[in-house]
Amino acid sequence: MDEYIERLKDGSLKLYALEKELPPEEAVRVRRAFIEGETGTPLPAIGSFTIGIDRVVKRNIENMIGAVQVPVGVAGPLMVHGEYASGPYYIPLATTGIMRDGMTRAPVFATRDIIHAKETADWVETHTAEIREAAESTTKHGEFLKARTYIAGTSVFVRLEFDTKDAMGMNMVTIASQKVGELIERETGARLVSLSGNMCTDKKPAAINLVQGRGKTVVAGVRLSEALIADLLKTDAETLLEVNYRKNLVGSARAASFGFNAQAANVVAGIFIACGQDAAHVVEGSTAITTVDRVEGGVYVSVSIPSLPVGTVGGGTGVETQHECLAMLGVAGGGDPPGANAKAFGEIVAAAVLAGELSLLGALAAQHLARAHQNLGRG
Amino acid sequence: MDEYIERLKDGSLKLYALEKELPPEEAVRVRRAFIEGETGTPLPAIGSFTIGIDRVVKRNIENMIGAVQVPVGVAGPLMVHGEYASGPYYIPLATTGIMRDGMTRAPVFATRDIIHAKETADWVETHTAEIREAAESTTKHGEFLKARTYIAGTSVFVRLEFDTKDAMGMNMVTIASQKVGELIERETGARLVSLSGNMCTDKKPAAINLVQGRGKTVVAGVRLSEALIADLLKTDAETLLEVNYRKNLVGSARAASFGFNAQAANVVAGIFIACGQDAAHVVEGSTAITTVDRVEGGVYVSVSIPSLPVGTVGGGTGVETQHECLAMLGVAGGGDPPGANAKAFGEIVAAAVLAGELSLLGALAAQHLARAHQNLGRG
Amino acid sequence: MDEYIERLKDGSLKLYALEKELPPEEAVRVRRAFIEGETGTPLPAIGSFTIGIDRVVKRNIENMIGAVQVPVGVAGPLMVHGEYASGPYYIPLATTGIMRDGMTRAPVFATRDIIHAKETADWVETHTAEIREAAESTTKHGEFLKARTYIAGTSVFVRLEFDTKDAMGMNMVTIASQKVGELIERETGARLVSLSGNMCTDKKPAAINLVQGRGKTVVAGVRLSEALIADLLKTDAETLLEVNYRKNLVGSARAASFGFNAQAANVVAGIFIACGQDAAHVVEGSTAITTVDRVEGGVYVSVSIPSLPVGTVGGGTGVETQHECLAMLGVAGGGDPPGANAKAFGEIVAAAVLAGELSLLGALAAQHLARAHQNLGRG
């Protein structure tokens, strides 16, 4: 093992070229042994895994030393009635729909002055065909949708939007943006400063995503009768309405929040990890709005998720355990037509978020009701 | 297996009481077989795991059917000079510090009118001792820090803050809040509508957390000389400054974002999953601010993470693979003094986020520089 | 006077029908006398005004009792080089440009469920011609630009955008929205709940306006050499850059602000009151972004105002004193072509905001520099 290791001047050690000289299993083993030595920590559990190394090493991780195991449970079934997902996954009559669909990347350009900034933006707005051609030359599956420009002084942001079919699509979109960025640079003389100008906006809470959507924009809703609320949630319509009003609407407003929900991030995080999605995209999922409307005989509860980046091919979706999770939902791999699987998966996530909202709002409302009764009893 | 299953009127199936009648390993096996049958999906990879079932079933997951394996790699070492974490984890001279530390929960109360709202808030502000006593009666480790009140019409939010030592602390704080909530209800006549009033704010992007902090408030910084920038990042100070200025500051401002960083969420998500943290808390981590100051002879780069909920005991930190990851960092379990491990872990996360920012900003700047040179060559 | 007054049961007084029975001057006088009596406050200054009552009573104010006088000063001249405004108003070579132009109103509709919500949004997106026809039937000058839909559960928001030429246009747009709202209600069965659904967004700070613009989207910029910075602002480029970086960018980010400027609202408020604009629109103007770029030999300073609702006809622009202010700027009344005056006025406001930013940033930087020198001297 020593031949792969060099002790540096500052006393630290460096590992060399394991992948090139060793079979991957061996490289993982050597690297883990090295870390065990350096940190004085035996790592038997991390070292005990069954997922295939080859694929993971090539696509998903650098310097692999093993795997963490995250326990997976099941909930449901939700009964989902979506455009793309339909069938027994359990909440009575939960309907969902994909409202918009488009993955974005927004390179930023530096210009000489605001006149140049406006010229650059104008060029983009009037050369859609060239931009589309450049963008689509880099991808077999992706489809260019639109380019929107934003100016802040001498910085010009070009938000490029694509239909990335069943892929979540960040990679596809970034590669296409590189090509488009070079085109704009060449034609306008603006300098491409960064392929991502943070108006994308990826993995940061940003109002632009709430307002315009990014990835799937999904909504799910369900009607609950008074009887069902009593039976299922052990509370009543009035209490459910009040909890949502004071907590999810007024409370979030008072906290200057971009998320008006009870626990969307919990559900999104759970599903994303299980299904090989990018866990950092939980950020986007957390901006859901939960509403409870009073309707004749009960309530209508909904969640609207303006920005949900999901995919069923690429990224971590191919790791064996994660692939099985997608397969359980019937959405593993590419859809027919292309994009149908990712859309169906988006709908399932929305329905699950709705179930999570009902569950937590219901529990809080039931507690409130219980205390109220107790107090009456006492009084 | 049939004895545990009932076919419901709507055609769906229900599983019964597995945990009570079967040993846990068997329950997981039966449940997985049931799901395999229901979904027509064999789940051999999910079924192949080594983490101990007993603990997981009791504490971390409902209806367990197995585990997903998430490949773990290593980066570093970062050289961290923190108050609590110190040693070779590699970035030259990265220093970090915990600026604040306190986990919050904010129950919401309904009052009769705004007079009653003000009376309720006033009662809270003047009865700290009683509130502390109620809060601390529910926990061995936690320490009550303060109660702040916010009014929106007839809703009164009481944001309770605790030092939760080495635990991330949401459970501890929620239980204490229940007790405090009942006290306030009894003394003021305000109705406790929900234990969480969304001013906590948990797992939603919210300005209140950016401004006041929640969990650890951590900052990490490093000075880079021109030579180091050229050597390590293949770019120069001027370009690094411009990328941060146009992307992380102006771009995020123009997108109305709460996150002024390049990829903090990626690093936080990776570490959180590996180390058994609550993955939904990536939301909070994503609100970091990255700055690049010009200084004599180079730049000073920093990240400030106002709200980082982390713990080294409780939650998923005890699952074997996750525990090993914490052990690798020397922060597994309770610290000495209590809280020191969680603080050290917070500093390590901040230093890693800083490394991630440098890495991505550097790559973007190097690309920009490369294109600039290319264009000069062409011209 | 008594004949116009009734004492109510609760002891308060009510005035009747003054406008119908009295000439306006007399009505104002009676009403003022009544208020003087009721409040025990003589109002000689408010009673001493010269603006024409007839017009004001009909269009600008209810229950007029006189006028407040707001002192007007002049600043400048700025030298503005805009697309629409050009000439000596004094900042060396300040250039400006209108990036977008469109006034919005967003009625909100209630639907039965999320399926109905999607159908309603789909109907809007596919019936642009009918919507345009309904909208333009209500206005001689306004031009329908586009309709964008947003869904939050069962609420559908339709953001209608118009070119309102030289008018600020809120009235025009509201009337047109009423007609469009009725059309949508009739065709889709959705209920028009409110003509304004707060996604307009009028007079509230809202990210949707920052991102998409509302009213004029204007940018102004100027290049300052080191010599000019020293001469004019008594500071240097480095200090100016640092003040803008730490205050306008990092400080605003840390405060979770939607405004990244030093004092845009001061300038906007001053001009708006002088020129008869709606003073509540200062809110929108306050969301400007100020940037300072380092350029060869100095700096390039800009302000970008994403949402500036201005007009040169309608509203308070016709009151004599306000009209004179617009006339001083050469933009009173309707432009040729229609819309040119309002655009020119928008550019002048942007140039003035830029001047205000330079002035305050310069002063802060000069103070900093002075202290720095002082400290060196002391040291």
Place this chain on the structure above:
Amino acid sequence: MDEYIERLKDGSLKLYALEKELPPEEAVRVRRAFIEGETGTPLPAIGSFTIGIDRVVKRNIENMIGAVQVPVGVAGPLMVHGEYASGPYYIPLATTGIMRDGMTRAPVFATRDIIHAKETADWVETHTAEIREAAESTTKHGEFLKARTYIAGTSVFVRLEFDTKDAMGMNMVTIASQKVGELIERETGARLVSLSGNMCTDKKPAAINLVQGRGKTVVAGVRLSEALIADLLKTDAETLLEVNYRKNLVGSARAASFGFNAQAANVVAGIFIACGQDAAHVVEGSTAITTVDRVEGGVYVSVSIPSLPVGTVGGGTGVETQHECLAMLGVAGGGDPPGANAKAFGEIVAAAVLAGELSLLGALAAQHLARAHQNLGRG
């Protein structure tokens, strides 16, 4: 007149030293004549004013040329039951209360690195007595309340809060902050970069003000019976609830707004201009939250204004017409005890904003109801 004018090299003109050599009335006249010549615009209306020049020239405006007249009407009376304001100003039983009161200024300091940043913040947190002494040495009336620190990388923001009694207090606070800033600079070695670091936050929409308050934090509320809603607003409780829910709560959430109200800015702007407040502070007033609770037999409506900077002495409050407006409300000049007038004025503004919300929500609801009836009739 020519002796005061110089033609510059670029062709423009400059006026000299009018105030020093001429009586103020004459200076205003000469300056106006000059502007009339330069712009070719006669300014008879602006030139026709009655407010006293001496005071205005010294305190309120530079380069005065006259005054604009803004028509003033009256509304009301509201019946306000506040802590400080009480009496007939008309809405049945509107109660108000000042929840917090403190004006802020937040200088920003540059430090060497994050260690120095933390040391600086720690120094501030542990030297309250010295800071208070420095702050209060600059003011007869103001009272230091607290200093809070925020770190973003190497920038340290110190948010200083004062009780400014009957003054709005920005000037007082700025002067005190200068003194405190110099103290901190001397003691910690941090550089005071700008007296305002934008975490104040003045005249920009910023979450820090929503959450922590700035100026007065005021709430106003009123209970309306079904009969009163029908009589006064021509609608019913259910419709009022729905308009507020879909417009002010869901609509503002979907627009990523910091204002959850219908038209608070209109009322604030109107009163602020009439009463000599700083019109740029309309920005802060626009962030109100309006709530409608269902209660037994009707609704409870409230507005909460977290940040309302008002004063009854200083600024424009002394101009004759504006002073009369304050006098009409019984709050002109300093209160007894000091601060009581500004607090009473804050309560009156809140009650007026509440009246404005009721008026507009009522109108929207009545329209909706009318359409609903019409449709039923048709159907």
